[in-house]
Amino acid sequence: MMRRLFPHPVLSLLLGLTWVLLVNHIGVGTLVMAAILGSAIPRLTHAYWPHQPRLNSLPLLLAYVALVVWDVILANIQVARIVLFMPRDRIRSAFIPVPITLKSPEAIALLAGTITMTPGTVTADMNGDGTVLLVHSLHAPDPDAIRDEILSRYESRLKRIFE
Amino acid sequence: MILNLLLAALLVVAGTFGLIGSYGLLRLRDGMQRLHAPTKASTVGLGAALLASMLHGLTIGTGFSWQEIAVMVFIFVTAPVSANYLSKLHLFGGTYTPPPSGTDRPWATFDPTVDTDEPDLPRR
Numbered sequence: 001m002m003r004r005l006f007p008h009p010v011l012s013l014l015l016g017l018t019w020v021l022l023v024n025h026i027g028v029g030t031l032v033m034a035a036i037l038g039s040a041i042p043r044l045t046h047a048y049w050p051h052q053p054r055l056n057s058l059p060l061l062l063a064y065v066a067l068v069v070w071d072v073i074l075a076n077i078q079v080a081r082i083v084l085f086m087p088r089d090r091i092r093s094a095f096i097p098v099p100i101t102l103k104s105p106e107a108i109a110l111l112a113g114t115i116t117m118t119p120g121t122v123t124a125d126m127n128g129d130g131t132v133l134l135v136h137s138l139h140a141p142d143p144d145a146i147r148d149e150i151l152s153r154y155e156s157r158l159k160r161i162f163e
Numbered sequence: 164m165i166l167n168l169l170l171a172a173l174l175v176v177a178g179t180f181g182l183i184g185s186y187g188l189l190r191l192r193d194g195m196q197r198l199h200a201p202t203k204a205s206t207v208g209l210g211a212a213l214l215a216s217m218l219h220g221l222t223i224g225t226g227f228s229w230q231e232i233a234v235m236v237f238i239f240v241t242a243p244v245s246a247n248y249l250s251k252l253h254l255f256g257g258t259y260t261p262p263p264s265g266t267d268r269p270w271a272t273f274d275p276t277v278d279t280d281e282p283d284l285p286r287r
Contacts, residue, residue: 021233076180076207083187083200093196095261116243117206122198123243124250124261128268128276134261136250138191138199 007046010055012038053106053162060161067157071118079119082139094140095124098133098147100155105130107162114154121146166222173215180208194253202246209238 006012016034023030055061082091102108108130112123115135125134137146187200213231220228253259254272264270 018233018236021230024228024230072206073210079187079199080180080183083183083190088190088192091191091196093193095259097262097265099265112247113240113243116202116246117239119199119202119206122195122202122246122250124195124247125254125270125272127264127266127270128274129266131268132264132266134264134270136195136198138196 006039006042007052008042008049010058011042015041053104056161056163060157064157064161068114068117068154071153075119079138082120086139091139092141094137094143096135096137096140096143096147098135098150099131100133100151101131102155102158102163104162107158108133110162111150111154111158115150121150166218170215170218170222173211173218177208177210177212177215180211184208193258195250195259198246198249198253202242206238206242210235 016038019034019037020026020030023033100108100111102111108126112126112133115121115123115133120138122136123133124136126132127134135146135150137143140146184200188197191197191200213235217228217231220226251272254261254270261270268274268276
């Protein structure tokens with residue numbers, strides 16, 4: 001019953017929260033509208049997202065978000081230094097194939113987004129069945145080290161959260 | 164007073180990183196490299212500007228504003244998608260030759276195989 005009313009509980013929660021943030025004021029009207037949006041939109045879009053993603057631990061996911069935000073800040077400074085001070089012909093860009101073992105589409109999308117947001121790397125493509133990501137790195141003197149860091153720092157954590 | 168100084172510092176950080184992001188667009192050599200500057204160096208710039216906007220309410224008496232969190236979340240969700248489309252376009256245009264994927268399926272941009280396990284979508 002609850003599953004049919006709320007096919008994606010986390011999505012419902014996020015939609016409600018987004019509405020409260022957009023209104024920027026907490027009142028009865030806001031909460032009622034948030035509840036309406038949070039229950040109507042997941043049901044209307046249910047056909048496009050039929051299967052139920054597994055989420056093992058919400059605290060671990062929040063810890064992951066905090067880690068990514070911290071990495072974004074640190075690595076931004078790194079990219080700023082490359083842009084400002086590194087001679088143009090010494091920047092060695094490279095495409096790096098990163099084989100992944102994640103299966104859940106949501107986790108793969110999150111990993112690809114993380115790679116793009118953490119500076120120095122952009123997810124350019126993935127292979128046909130989603131087992132290898134193509135990552136472009138701005139400055140990669142050692143491509144294998146970048147691949148290993150993505151796998152150990154982000155993929156292993158996502159694996160624990162989603163699988 | 165201290166809050167005002169903090170706001171000013173945040174705005175300076177925001178401006179600096181925004182400027183570095185656009186300077187990177189100008190300085191880097193080719194399309195894929197240029198993709199890095201605006202998707203990255205500007206996220207901290209934007210974050211600092213939004214943080215300043217959140218704290219600004221405290222100094223003028225309207226209170227801490229949570230709204231900017233929504234802006235930040237939307238940027239973090241949409242920026243990778245546009246970056247991905249741009250890089251797929253670069254690959255498809257033939258300017259770059261990526262290494263082979265190392266599996267029996269090529270990169271999705273060049274993969275002719277149609278997967279049959281797509282979910283049944285409702286008719287429009």
